[in-house]
Amino acid sequence: MRAELLARAEAILEAWVQARGEAPTREAVETFRLLALHRQGARGVPSFNACRETCREIAYHYNLLATRQDEKTQRMMEMLVRHLELFVRGKMEVEGLGDFCCASRPVRQQSGLEERTDG
Amino acid sequence: MSKYQRVAYYPGCALEGTGHAYNSSTKAVGKALGLELDEVKDWNCCGAMEVKNVDPKVQTYLSSRVMSIAANEMKASVVMAPCNGCYHNLKKAEYDLANDAASRETVDRISKKAGHETYQAGSLETIHALDWIKEGIGEEELKRRLKNSLKGLKVANYYGCMYTRPRHIFPEKDQGQGSESTSQPHFMDDLLAAAGAENVDFPLKTACCGGAHTLSDSDISTRLVLNILEAAEAAGADVIATECPTCHSGLEMHQVRAEKVLGRKTTVKMLYFTQLLGVALGIGPRKLGIHENVSDGMEALNKVL
Numbered sequence: 357m358r359a360e361l362l363a364r365a366e367a368i369l370e371a372w373v374q375a376r377g378e379a380p381t382r383e384a385v386e387t388f389r390l391l392a393l394h395r396q397g398a399r400g401v402p403s404f405n406a407c408r409e410t411c412r413e414i415a416y417h418y419n420l421l422a423t424r425q426d427e428k429t430q431r432m433m434e435m436l437v438r439h440l441e442l443f444v445r446g447k448m449e450v451e452g453l454g455d456f457c458c459a460s461r462p463v464r465q466q467s468g469l470e471e472r473t474d475g
Numbered sequence: 476m477s478k479y480q481r482v483a484y485y486p487g488c489a490l491e492g493t494g495h496a497y498n499s500s501t502k503a504v505g506k507a508l509g510l511e512l513d514e515v516k517d518w519n520c521c522g523a524m525e526v527k528n529v530d531p532k533v534q535t536y537l538s539s540r541v542m543s544i545a546a547n548e549m550k551a552s553v554v555m556a557p558c559n560g561c562y563h564n565l566k567k568a569e570y571d572l573a574n575d576a577a578s579r580e581t582v583d584r585i586s587k588k589a590g591h592e593t594y595q596a597g598s599l600e601t602i603h604a605l606d607w608i609k610e611g612i613g614e615e616e617l618k619r620r621l622k623n624s625l626k627g628l629k630v631a632n633y634y635g636c637m638y639t640r641p642r643h644i645f646p647e648k649d650q651g652q653g654s655e656s657t658s659q660p661h662f663m664d665d666l667l668a669a670a671g672a673e674n675v676d677f678p679l680k681t682a683c684c685g686g687a688h689t690l691s692d693s694d695i696s697t698r699l700v701l702n703i704l705e706a707a708e709a710a711g712a713d714v715i716a717t718e719c720p721t722c723h724s725g726l727e728m729h730q731v732r733a734e735k736v737l738g739r740k741t742t743v744k745m746l747y748f749t750q751l752l753g754v755a756l757g758i759g760p761r762k763l764g765i766h767e768n769v770s771d772g773m774e775a776l777n778k779v780l
Contacts, residue, residue, distance in 0.1 A: 406636045406683040409658055413678040428709065432678050435706040439682050442702060446688050446695035 358421040369393035479611030483551035484512035487561035494720025496764025500749035521564040532581040538568035543594035557604035559719035563637040565601040572596040605662040614669035622757025624671035631677035631712035635722040670755035675710040700729035704741040727769035
């Protein structure tokens with residue numbers, strides 16, 4: 357089950373990377389491809405770091421489940437993966453991604469409203 | 476005497492509105508611990524999210540004005556901001572002013588136009604309410620002053636995302652033993668454990684609450700919050716301790732919305748960490764603004780009172 361959950365988390369980040377027009381990495385960070393995918397997905401998008409610790413917790417729970425097969429730890433891992441999915445879904449739905457979670461800077465850049473301090 | 480014994484206090488807009496109880500409980504706890512606050516005179520909004528979206532350098536200026544008043548007019552060396560958003564923005568402004576010439580130029584130009592001294596990076600230390608109590612008093616002194624114990628209360632400590640991210644604007648964190656961690660923050664856990672609370676293992680302590688999506692996509696926010704609430708309940712928590720007014724009101728309001736819209740009821744209660752510490756210090760619930768919370772914190776606190 358832990359492998360399925362980890363694969364699901366990787367698929368979520370793959371979707372994010374692909375939506376940005378890149379090929380998902382096959383590399384790993386600290387032995388986890390999930391962490392490498394997160395690093396790739398956050399490149400140039402600082403707001404995506406809001407899910408960095410969620411990814412690290414998924415990796416941590418994956419390791420925990422290798423040593424103890426208890427229901428509570430598995431449920432927590434499921435919730436972490438669900439949180440990642442909700443977060444990424446939100447980011448993909450609201451395509452105005454910016455400096456931090458709610459920033460709509462790129463949308464404003466497109467509409468010519470950006471950088472008005474020089475005037 | 477600790478350098479945090481008397482600090483400039485920047486409550487920020489949220490603490491005069493939805494986070495009013497956080498303001499009153501922070502002041503009450505400070506008073507009970509012998510820590511003093513000098514409110515920044517004529518402070519303004521830090522720029523929050525809204526200004527940052529329109530023009531990030533204006534947000535840097537707005538935060539720098541607050542720091543200029545604290546450092547130049549009040550001659551303070553430390554400013555304390557209990558709101559994660561304000562704390563984050565002041566830290567970000569400090570970083571930008573230290574590292575970006577264009578930000579310095581913009582801030583200097585607007586400061587001159589506004590008729591006040593330009594804030595110079597490095598003049599002031601910005602801290603959070605957690606740093607103020609943890610470093611200004613510490614767990615041992617806190618234990619000495621306790622009137623009640625939170626023993627029996629199971630707490631999930633929720634820090635949100637702006638307290639630790641992005642990592643580069645918090646250079647004092649991740650400095651080894653005793654310092655705060657950006658990946659596994661523990662200052663709130665430490666303080667509440669000292670007050671007798673039982674901290675549960677809560678993996679979503681730094682997860683996004685969706686506060687940013689609240690207006691643009693409320694349903695995503697509701698689902699993100701619901702997942703946090705359900706994870707806290709699955710971890711066995713009676714209470715989620717918060718240290719950010721935006722996260723706190725988001726958790727409370729979307730708890731109600733999750734039940735209405737999704738039919739998913741959760742019963743875990745939200746309390747500011749200052750309200751919990753206040754209870755342990757023997758301060759009355761009314762002074763701590765517990766009646767102002769949307770979720771009925773007294774229901775959980777009855778376990779320890």
